[in-house]
Amino acid sequence: MPTDYTARTLLLEGADATAFAQAQFSSNVQSLAIGTWQFGAWLDAQGRVLALFHLARLADDVLLLLLRGGDAASMAQSLQRFVFRSKVKLTVPEPRALSTGPALDTYAARREADAYVLGCGDHSMVIGASQPDDAWRQPQIDLGWPWLPNNTLGALLPQALSLERLQAVAFDKGCYPGQEIVARLHYRGGLKRHMHCVVLSRPIDSGTVLHRSGENGIQLLDVAGDDASIQALAVIDDGLIHAIENVASIDTDEGLSLRVTQSWSA
Known part of the structure; x- marks a missing residue:
């Protein structure tokens, strides 16, 4: 089946949003400044990538995930099991059109009216545009930014997707799901x-x-x-x-x- 490139997003809001994301995701979320984005991933206990996403910090207590494949509602339901007493709210907006915008510095993130814009260098990705297009796909393939088909979710390790190169995996932060296995591959090798x-x-x-x-x-x-x-x-x-x-x-x-x-x- 052809891949669906609709913008599927997840909002994390609340005083503990950053701490919660830091504990669950593989990137160093605490280093993310307001108005910027980074690549991030959510791994299972065996270190396999369940979700890959752009993670944007829109405000001190608001994070936006744009999934690069997969379903935001299913991810939110799974994440909800780990909220416990954390002051964080998970919201799944309706899927929106995803289109290509003008050049904007890579890792810049901003809101424009009802849309969100993520800078990708010589282009940007617009979440919530009036009309969808996929002109952003070709330059991102050239950059080695993968979009994950459904049959790959939970099947590939971060190193197989070159996520270390994209700084989507951190080794100098506390534990997160799959961290031990991913770190072992990083320091000892063995991925084939x-x-x-x-x-x-x-x-x-x-x-x-x-x-x-x-x-x-x-x-x-x-x-x-x-x-x-x-x-x-x-x-x-x-x-x-x-x-x-x-x-x-x-x-x-x-x-x-x-x-x-x-x-x-x-």
Whole structure:
């Protein structure tokens, strides 16, 4: 199924909003200044990414999450179990149109009338625009900013998505779900899957799993482009990359070829 790029958001409000987010999410939320955003993730106990998001601090006690895949209502319901006596309110606004805005400094966040604008350098993302568009997708694939199809939620470790590079994972803060496993991979290594930017020989749905010699070594994330040039972010097994590192393209069992143009470590 094609990926849904509607803006699905979650608001955390209250005196303990930042402390709650700091304890639950993998990024260093306490370092986030008002009027800025950072990448963040919510992990399960095994360190796998349940949600990836832009986390914006709109006020001292207000945080806004823009999910890069997944369902905000389900995430809020799961998070609610950890609120206990914390002074934090979780609100799930209705899904809104997501569109491309003018250039704005990366990590800037601001409100414009009823919309929220997140700066991404040579463009911005507008939550609540009058009309949706997806022109932001191609430059973000070039940047290595993944959008997670439903079949990848709870299946991938942060390092496989290059989240350390995006500063979505902090190692100098207190504990959070999955922190021990993620830190062990960071300091000791051992991960055998990494993210790459690839050019595809033909269109295919985001989230597709591709096989080579019967093994499912290629997980496509988001796919963008037209018939002339189709690019995607893909998590590929290191063994497969090493086996074909001198080959111009990877031919899959599905009759699709892909060419690696850029690779990212953790």
